[in-house]
Amino acid sequence: MIDPTLLHRAEAVRHFNRFYTQHIGVLHEFLQKSPFSLTEVRVLRELALGSASTATELARALGLDSGYLSRLLTSFERRQLITRRQSEADARQSLLALTPAGRAAYAPLEVAAIEEVRGVLGELSASGQQQLIDAMRVIERLLERRPTQVPVLLRAPKPGDYGWLVHRQALLFSAEYGADMRFEAFAAQEIAEFSRQRDPERAMCWIAEQQQSVVGAAFVAAESERAARMRLLYVEPESRGLGIGTLLVEQSLGFAQRAGYETLTLTTCGVLNEGRRVFERAGFVCVATEPERRFGRNLMAQTWERKF
Structure with a gap:
């Protein structure tokens, strides 16, 4: 059939x-x-x-x-x-x-x-x-x-990028992991908060492009004076396995260290297993795992941490 x-x-x-x-x-x-x-x-x-x-x-x-x-x-x-x-x-x-x-x-x-x-x-x-x-x-x-x-370019966000990232990630997480519209609201809130509080010395966003098309992104922002968090890391499905996720993680680590943070953390769900090897190779350690109900799914939230 x-x-x-x-x-x-x-x-x-x-x-x-x-x-x-x-x-x-x-x-x-x-x-x-x-x-x-x-x-x-x-x-x-x-x-x-x-x-x-x-x-x-x-x-x-x-x-x-x-x-x-x-x-x-x-x-x-x-x-x-x-x-x-x-x-x-x-x-x-x-x-x-x-x-x-x-x-x-x-x-x-x-x-x-x-x-x-x-x-x-x-x-x-x-x-x-x-x-x-x-x-x-x-x-x-x-x-x-x-x-x-095809070379990968990392650049700063331009007008329209934030809205595109919310739209694109909502579609991807729905198709791949069954997330409902609450994930879209979550992504919009994360980006809105980043946009309002952005300090170029303490927070940064990278947009990954191939052939002038967005294929990935990552955000780093302060959680406290000494700790930063990586948010909304993603890579388009057709561009995975090409080192783009690794490149975004490396950029995030380098920036966090230069900005004077002592730790960089990120939270993923148990269904998002593709990044595990990337995080481990970059020196992250999973420091917490707990079940939670989010985005219409029963998930296993994992907190990863990298100390400098």
Whole structure:
């Protein structure tokens, strides 16, 4: 039996594929007036940007069959659009480059493509444009097959981040652990308190980004003159196992120590076991465990502590 939820989601993906395919067809109407196919334009663009210099690199970057790409490059060479020369580093590879004729042929295609995209964006408001770009970045990040190669940036929060973190964590904790809406209220209260009391010398928030999408966060704030607490540590499911949680914990520890705190504590629930190894490796010790009823669940609250 097919999971009905998965089937519904598969149909949603197929619906988007049809929509996007139709939209891309409209977006590339200029190709009907040129001698190049969409794939040929993609290859010319890679060569024009200099991001790939061999057939192997082109095939990898564009996901093309090597045999098909070889025939396409032979056609380009016959039309004097590219040159090939043997690589000094690897005699088995040929370095590819656009000829002046190739650059001249590609230039109007690039201009037309930019104008068409500008036309699409011009129909949207500034906030709509940003929503579209953000959604595209999320799709790229979720479908990226080599996530470990994507650098992680830790930055300070920007307007909208606090609301996003409450929204996102509420959805994740509901889907993964069955938390009810009281967790959303709890997260909102935690962030509101942090925002009101924030002292940059004593409290800090880090937002983890990959490809300009938020993939995690952590807060550190004072509990007393000598003790700090880490709050709302989280990492997006698709970005776990890449060291992001470890990076956020290390940043929190470093900040707490520099701020003069003697201890850093955090509280987790028994169902949130993924971070246990991260905490232990960072030198935290579980100092208390007690059952409690929170967020519509029977939980086992654990308090972890790290002394400096």
